[in-house]
Amino acid sequence: MPDVNITVDGKKVTAPAGTLLIEACKSVGIEVPSFCYYPNLSLQGACRMCLVKVEKMPKLQTACTTVISEGMAVTTDSPEIHQARKSMVELVLGNHPLDCPVCDAGGECELQDMTFSYGAAESKYIEPKNHREEQQWSPVVYFDRPRCILCYRCVRVCGEGMDVWALGVQNRGVSSIIAPNKEDHLECEECGMCIDICPVGALTSGAYRYKTRPWEMKHVGTTCTHCADGCKTTLGVRRSDSGMEIVRGDNRDKSGINGDFLCIKGRYGFDFADHAERLKQPMIRKDGRLTPSTWEEAFELIGREFSRVQQQDGGQAIGVVGSNRTTNEESYLLQKFARVVLGTNNIDHHRTADFPALAAALTGKPDLTASMRDVFNAPAILLIGNDPTNQHPLLAWQIRNNVRLHGARLYLVNAEPIKLERQATSVTQVPSGAEGRVAAFLAGDDSAADALTGNTNREGWIALRDKLRSEANLIIIFGSEIRGGDVSSLVKFTLNIQGAKLVCLADYANSRGAADMGLYPDLLPGYQPVAQASKFHEEWGAVPQTRGLTLPEMVESARTGKLKAWYVVGANPIGRFAIDPYVFSKSFVVVQDMFLTETAAMADVVLPAANAYEKSGTFTNTCGDLQVVKKAGEVSEVKPDFEMIVRIAAAMGFDVRQLVPFGPGTRMDMGQSRGAQSGEADRHAVWLEARGLEPKMSPFDPTAILDEIQRLVPGYDVPRINLLAGNDQHTSLSQSGPGAAQNPKLIVAAKDDLFSSGTLGRYSRALNSVMENHRNQPAESDVVAD
Amino acid sequence: MRFSEQFEQRFTEMLGHYPTKRSVLVPTLLYAQDEAGFLSDEIIHEIAGRLDLTDLEVRNVISYYSMLTTKPRGKYNVQVCTNIACMLRGGEELLEHCSKKLGIGHKGTTADGLFSLEEVECIGACSWAPAVQVNYDFHENLTTVKMDKILDGYKSKV
Numbered sequence: 015m016p017d018v019n020i021t022v023d024g025k026k027v028t029a030p031a032g033t034l035l036i037e038a039c040k041s042v043g044i045e046v047p048s049f050c051y052y053p054n055l056s057l058q059g060a061c062r063m064c065l066v067k068v069e070k071m072p073k074l075q076t077a078c079t080t081v082i083s084e085g086m087a088v089t090t091d092s093p094e095i096h097q098a099r100k101s102m103v104e105l106v107l108g109n110h111p112l113d114c115p116v117c118d119a120g121g122e123c124e125l126q127d128m129t130f131s132y133g134a135a136e137s138k139y140i141e142p143k144n145h146r147e148e149q150q151w152s153p154v155v156y157f158d159r160p161r162c163i164l165c166y167r168c169v170r171v172c173g174e175g176m177d178v179w180a181l182g183v184q185n186r187g188v189s190s191i192i193a194p195n196k197e198d199h200l201e202c203e204e205c206g207m208c209i210d211i212c213p214v215g216a217l218t219s220g221a222y223r224y225k226t227r228p229w230e231m232k233h234v235g236t237t238c239t240h241c242a243d244g245c246k247t248t249l250g251v252r253r254s255d256s257g258m259e260i261v262r263g264d265n266r267d268k269s270g271i272n273g274d275f276l277c278i279k280g281r282y283g284f285d286f287a288d289h290a291e292r293l294k295q296p297m298i299r300k301d302g303r304l305t306p307s308t309w310e311e312a313f314e315l316i317g318r319e320f321s322r323v324q325q326q327d328g329g330q331a332i333g334v335v336g337s338n339r340t341t342n343e344e345s346y347l348l349q350k351f352a353r354v355v356l357g358t359n360n361i362d363h364h365r366t367a368d369f370p371a372l373a374a375a376l377t378g379k380p381d382l383t384a385s386m387r388d389v390f391n392a393p394a395i396l397l398i399g400n401d402p403t404n405q406h407p408l409l410a411w412q413i414r415n416n417v418r419l420h421g422a423r424l425y426l427v428n429a430e431p432i433k434l435e436r437q438a439t440s441v442t443q444v445p446s447g448a449e450g451r452v453a454a455f456l457a458g459d460d461s462a463a464d465a466l467t468g469n470t471n472r473e474g475w476i477a478l479r480d481k482l483r484s485e486a487n488l489i490i491i492f493g494s495e496i497r498g499g500d501v502s503s504l505v506k507f508t509l510n511i512q513g514a515k516l517v518c519l520a521d522y523a524n525s526r527g528a529a530d531m532g533l534y535p536d537l538l539p540g541y542q543p544v545a546q547a548s549k550f551h552e553e554w555g556a557v558p559q560t561r562g563l564t565l566p567e568m569v570e571s572a573r574t575g576k577l578k579a580w581y582v583v584g585a586n587p588i589g590r591f592a593i594d595p596y597v598f599s600k601s602f603v604v605v606q607d608m609f610l611t612e613t614a615a616m617a618d619v620v621l622p623a624a625n626a627y628e629k630s631g632t633f634t635n636t637c638g639d640l641q642v643v644k645k646a647g648e649v650s651e652v653k654p655d656f657e658m659i660v661r662i663a664a665a666m667g668f669d670v671r672q673l674v675p676f677g678p679g680t681r682m683d684m685g686q687s688r689g690a691q692s693g694e695a696d697r698h699a700v701w702l703e704a705r706g707l708e709p710k711m712s713p714f715d716p717t718a719i720l721d722e723i724q725r726l727v728p729g730y731d732v733p734r735i736n737l738l739a740g741n742d743q744h745t746s747l748s749q750s751g752p753g754a755a756q757n758p759k760l761i762v763a764a765k766d767d768l769f770s771s772g773t774l775g776r777y778s779r780a781l782n783s784v785m786e787n788h789r790n791q792p793a794e795s796d797v798v799a800d
Numbered sequence: 801m802r803f804s805e806q807f808e809q810r811f812t813e814m815l816g817h818y819p820t821k822r823s824v825l826v827p828t829l830l831y832a833q834d835e836a837g838f839l840s841d842e843i844i845h846e847i848a849g850r851l852d853l854t855d856l857e858v859r860n861v862i863s864y865y866s867m868l869t870t871k872p873r874g875k876y877n878v879q880v881c882t883n884i885a886c887m888l889r890g891g892e893e894l895l896e897h898c899s900k901k902l903g904i905g906h907k908g909t910t911a912d913g914l915f916s917l918e919e920v921e922c923i924g925a926c927s928w929a930p931a932v933q934v935n936y937d938f939h940e941n942l943t944t945v946k947m948d949k950i951l952d953g954y955k956s957k958v
Contacts, residue, residue, distance in 0.1 A: 182860040195856040 020086040029082060036064055036077040039090060046090055047099065047128055049106075049213050050165040051078035054274070054419060055174055058166050061106070063128065065098045066090045074098055096132065103134040106163045109143050110214070117161065119215030121228040122266075125163060151200040153783040154220040154282055155209065157192065162216035164190055168208035175274070177414055177436060178202045192216070201791070203768055204278045204784050205407070210265050211274070221282045221780050222262035226252055234646035235267040235740055237633045239339055239626035240279035240771045242366075242520045243386065243408035244635025244742070246270020247280040249627060249646035257648030260284045260627060271386045271639060271742045277407035279771055282780035284627055287647050289777040291609055293622035294651035304610075304620060309653075309661075312619050317665025319602045319618075320356065323578045324666075329357030329558065333568035333577050333601075336363040336533035337584030337655075338522030339774075341631025341643055343716035344655045345524070345531035346539055346723050348583055350673060354554050355663045359535050359544050359562025360577075364590055365761045367520035367636070368497040369529035373541035374753030375505035376516075382508055384489045384515035385744040386637045390416050392515075394423040394485040398504075399449045400493025400519050403433040404767040406636070409491070409519075410434060425482060427452050429495075442478060449495035455479065457503035487513035494519065497758040520636045521764035522772070523626065527634040530727065530745070534756075535562035540727040542751030549726050555672075564760060565591070572597045580604065581662075583655050584623060586611040586773055591762070604662075606655050609777055622652040625774075629654040631716045632737070639742040640732055657714040664713075676710040676718045704735040801846040807831050811850075821851045825861055829868050838872045866920070874909045874916035876954045878902075879933040882919050885926035890943075894930050895919055897944045901951065914955065 018031045022039050029038040036046045037053070049061035057079050065074040069087040074095065077088075089095070106125065114120040129135065146159040166183065169192065173179040180202035184193040194200040209217045231250035238245045248266040251258045263284050265276040272280075286292075296312035297304040323331050334352040336345055345363075352361045376382050389395065389412040402410035410433075416422040417437040426438045429446035444452060444466050455462035456479055463475045482488060488511050496504060501518070508514045520526055532539035538557075542548045545559045563571055565587060571577040579602040588595050589612035598616040605617040614620045626633070631643045653661075664670050702708035703717065710718040724730050728750045732743035764772060769785045771778070803811075810831055814824040825847070832843050839862055841855075848858045862868040880886075880895040895917075899905055902915050909916045925931035928940030932947070939950050 179854045179856065182854075182856040184860055184863040186864045193856070193860070195854065 018082050018084050018086075020082050020084075020088060022088045023090055027082075031082075033082050034078060035066065035068075035075075035080040035082050035086075035088065038082050039066075039077060039088070044090055046077045047131070048078055049124060049128075049163060050167065052167050052170070052211065054415065055167065055170040058170070061163070061165055062102045063099055065095060065102075067092060067095060099128075100132045100134045103128050103132050104137055104139075107134060107137060108139050108141075109160060110163065111143060111145070111160050113161075116224070117158075117215040118218045118223050119161075119212070123215060124213035149198065150220070151194045151198075152202070152204055152220070153787050154204055154206055154278065154780060155200055156218045156220060156223055157194075158216050158218065159191060161214050162192055163214055164192070165213055166192075167211045167213065168192060168217055171207050171211045171274070172202070174418060175411070175415060176203060176205060176207060177433070178205075181208060196791075199791070203403075203407075205276065206278060206281045207265075207274070207276065210276065210281075219262065219264075219281070220783075221285065222250075222264075226250075226261050231261055232258075233266060234644050235270070236627065236644040236646055237523070237635075237641045238276075238280040239523045239774065240283055241406060241408075241766070242522055242525050242636035243272075243406050244523070244633060244637075244639055244641055245272035245276055245280045245408050246641070246740070247276060247284075249284060251646050257650045258646070260287055260647040267740075269740060271635075271641075272408050272411070273390075275408055275411040278768060278784065279407075279775075279781065282784075283771060283774065283778045284647070285779050286608065286774050286777040287625060287627060287649065289609070289779070291777065292649070292652075293607065293609060293614075293620060294649065295622060297617075297620040299618045304615075304617070312621060313661045313665040316604050316619055316662050317667070320579060320581070320604075320662065321666050323602065324356060327576075327578050330360060330562070331576065331578040332356050332358050332360060333563065333572065333580050334358070334361040335565060335568075335580070335582040335585045335587055336361060336528055338364055338366070338520075338525045338528050339626055340524065340528075340584050340655050341626065341629065341716065342524065342527040342531050342634060342640075342723060343631045343719040344583070344659070345528050345533055346727075347656060347659050347674070347719050349532045349539070350554065351659050351663055352581075353538075353544075353557050355666060355668045355673065356581075357556075357558055359558050359560065360568055361533055361562060362535055362565040362568065362760075363528045363533040364522075364565075364585060364587070364764075365529070365756075366522060366525050366764055367494045367518050367529075368501055368756060368758065368761055369518060369520070369526065370534065370537060370541055370753040370756050371498050371501040372505070372516070372518050372753075373747050373750040374755075375502040376747040377541070377750050377752055379505075379509070379748055381746045381748045382505065382515055383638050383744070383747055384517050385639050385742065386412065386635060387639075387742070388515065389413060389489055389491070389517065389637075391420065392416065392422060392487060392489040393420075394425070394482075394488045396425045396427070396482055396485075396488060396490045397434065398427045398452055398490070398492040399429070399495035400491070401428075401430070401432045401434075402491075402519075405493075405521065405764075406519060407768065409517075413437065423485070425478065440478065440481075442474070447495075449493070450497070450500035453492075453496050453500040453503040453507070456482070456507040458507075459503070483511055485511065485514075487515075489515050489517060491517040491519065494521075494761050494763050497761055498755065517637050521766065523635075524633045526636050526638060527632070530634055530638075530730075531723070534754075535564055535567075536754050537751070539723070540729070540750050541747075541753040543754050546751075548751070553722075553726065564757070566760070569593055569597055572601050575600060577601055582606070582613055582617075583659070586613045588612040588616065589773075606658055607773075608652075609773060611773060621658050623658070624649065624652045624654040628652070629656070629716075631656070632720065634745060635742075638729070638745045638747065640730065640737060640745050641742050642737055642740060654714075656716050656719075660713045670713045674713045674715070674718050675722060676713050676715055704738050706734060801842050803832065804835060807835060822853055822857075825851055825853070825858065826865070829858070829862060829865075833868060839868060839870050841870075844870070872909070872913075874914050875958070876914060876934050877916045877918060878951070879918045879920040879923065881921070881923050881925070881929070881931050881933075883922040883926075885922075886930040889929040891930040894932065894942055894944065894947055897947060898932075898951070901948065914958065915951070 046064045048064040050058040059079045064077040066077045067089040148158045169181045172181045180195045235248045238247045247263045250262045295306045298307040423439040426441045451462040451465040582605045603617040604619045605614040606621045606623045729745040882891040931940045
């Protein structure tokens with residue numbers, strides 16, 4: 015679009031034709047206030063706060079609905095404008111209760127800020143205010159009607175942004191009210207975005223309301239621990255009896271890859287942390303019963319037993335199970351511990367996507383993976399399998415809003431009808447289980463078409479393929495339905511389309527990290543085969559070069575009595591794979607977890623673990639975007655998995671310096687002596703940390719392992735300063751190891767939906783209350799119509 | 801849900817008049833109300849489905865327009881204007897008279913379901929104030945005596 019020149023408050027501004035005046039002002043740092051205007055939502059023009067003077071126009075104009083035109087001269091602040099805005103605030107305050115002292119939004123309320131800026135503390139109105147009782151619309155959404163200023167942001171974000179359309183406006187004029195779709199309650203996806211976007215305290219969160227004040231919390235922007243999309247969630251924490259308590263999650267910090275978006279899990283799914291059943295003491299099996307014990311006794315016992323098994327039966331008699339929810343540093347450390355300390359390649363995790371196949375197909379090629387941000391901007395998207403609305407809410411948001419705002423073309427291939435069909439340019443159904451044949455067909459194997467259509471719609475498939483081939487910069491997103499050789503077919507197809515990129519969908523917060531960090535019996539970090547000489551062998555010294563056992567093989571080995579010890583970190587194989595618990599009863603089992611899962615219940619030693627909101631490190635989302643995980647909450651009785659792994663290595667008599675390359679132990683001033691100037695030391699620390707120069711004085715410092723990851727794992731050498739600043743950094747698979755063919759049956763989809771989240775979901779009150787509520791009020795669409 | 805053939809004809813024809821489907825919502829609701837007397841949940845659901853809208857959106861529109869109703873009304877909806885011209889010429893007295901005579905207040909319906917009463921804003925008949933609209937018929941230059949005759953006239957129609 016051609017550029018247009020305007021003048022705002024004497025400043026020359028150039029912006030593309032079609033730009034809204036309010037945005038043009040923002041681009042040069044001039045803030046025009048508004049309540050109803052929200053970027054990327056339809057225009058409302060309801061609040062009249064953005065009034066500005068445009069030369070030659072008789073009246074003040076709303077900057078949010080005025081499109082700039084050549085030569086326009088604008089004044090954004092003058093006594094006239096100030097008075098107009100003040101009057102608007104006075105009108106809005108006409109029926110707004112002044113309950114700021116108890117209102118959730120108090121302290122972060124846009125109306126408070128506007129009143130502060132424009133005055134209107136005195137009012138000409140003497141009429142009594144119209145009060146209405148607060149309403150509960152769902153377990154997590156409350157509505158306080160008199161506080162509402164009718165900006166309609168909630169209505170628009172719910173409809174346009176989420177495609178849920180659960181909120182509307184009833185009546186007109188002074189009687190207008192925001193109304194939920196089911197008269198007195200909501201039937202929706204419970205994302206809570208209406209609460210985030212509400213400029214006042216009219217919509218409040220069931221989890222947070224009346225709990226604390228915004229300024230009493232510390233706000234920590236970290237990466238969500240639930241699905242594999244990697245949204246940034248900002249956790250508000252407050253001191254509690256045993257550390258730091260997480261009081262709320264929201265999207266206050268909109269700098270993440272999720273932009274405005276956050277789903278129910280990122281917003282409310284933090285409350286597993288203070289669940290009554292949370293493990294808070296190490297436990298050792300004595301006389302057949304798990305008995306509370308001390309950390310020292312537990313580590314000593316584990317060290318002794320692991321050493322004994324290792325000496326008597328060798329490392330191959332020990333099996334290690336890693337997690338999809340530990341940090342990259344922990345996953346890396348765990349497999350290094352298994353290989354270097356235990357001397358075994360028996361390490362696996364719950365696989366939810368075939369990343370080794372993807373790495374194998376992409377290595378040596380130009381960078382062909384798309385980031386989560388790319389999905390929002392791609393001109394066309396092909397989605398094969400999966401149901402992002404339920405399993406990848408952020409991905410669904412990116413796709414949906416890309417279609418809405420940029421007119422992207424969405425091609426769907428799925429066995430089931432999914433909600434994204436409403437945005438799709440074309441929908442093609444395939445028989446369930448035949449998604450892999452789609453990859454083969456797209457790659458040029460015409461015979462595969464018969465399996466897809468039963469020879470009824472061959473032309474349709476060929477037309478679809480031709481169309482896709484012409485879609486430059488297409489992003490191909492595929493679910494775990496596509497594995498093994500089908501992944502390489504899809505990569506072959508991708509290579510034939512100019513600028514096309516791929517996204518492979520896994521299910522958990524750090525599933526991609528678990529794969530990248532080498533939680534495989536035959537693959538080291540970076541998909542490097544164990545049998546091939548590599549940098550890892552050079553650095554670590556003796557690494558067993560024969561492939562270890564997969565999880566089912568370990569189970570089988572334990573059944574026959576060959577596997578003598580298990581080390582399970584943040585995983586629940588018994589519950590997840592319906593393994594006969596008896597298999598575990600014959601070995602020495604160590605489990606690190608937050609709860610007494612089915613697996614932990616069979617353990618000889620259970621160590622209470624910190625969750626991802628209680629530690630620092632990094633996560634890699636399903637697209638390969640690396641992001642920091644920052645410590646927010648704290649429960650003093652538990653330890654991060656990282657520390658526990660190191661402690662076990664130490665208890666085995668291993669020199670932990672060989673495991674975690676931490677510094678020489680210099681004495682240094684960390685700022686304690688500087689009193690009021692201690693913030694300066696913090697800034698020094700940030701600078702040093704960003705350059706990998708900070709003294710890693712403790713073997714429990716994950717950045718020591720991050721150094722090693724960035725040095726040795728191909729694709730992870732991203733700029734550290736950007737990473738620490740909270741930005742997502744896309745990692746690349748183009749330099750990764752050659753991978754290895756995996757048994758596709760080892761991939762088991764998590765099948766979580768919007769409200770479930772594995773073990774974490776089972777212990778989240780908020781998620782459970784929503785599920786229960788939905789069971790009690792079945793959706794109308796589920797009831798058979800007449 | 802079945803509408804008359806005439807409704808269906810009008811609906812189909814209207815669809816072609818506008819660039820988007822949802823634009824036909826308001827006239828469709830009015831025609832549906834004329835047939836059924838009021839807009840039931842069933843009608844709302846049916847029309848929402850036809851126009852790719854949610855039930856909530858249809859309800860929002862209904863609640864905006866005072867001529868649309870989701871509650872049953874009497875056979876004859878007596879709408880008394882009390883806006884300024886009518887008020888000056890006795891509109892409020894007329895409303896009170898109707899209220900007494902019919903034994904119902906604003907938005908009330910008589911027990912026999914024959915009459916509903918409504919106080920309305922300007923109906924555009926200021927030159928002949930005070931004016932009353934009964935369903936789609938206008939009655940002008942009214943007095944309480946004339947009003948009685950009109951109401952009796954409707955009653956005898958049944």
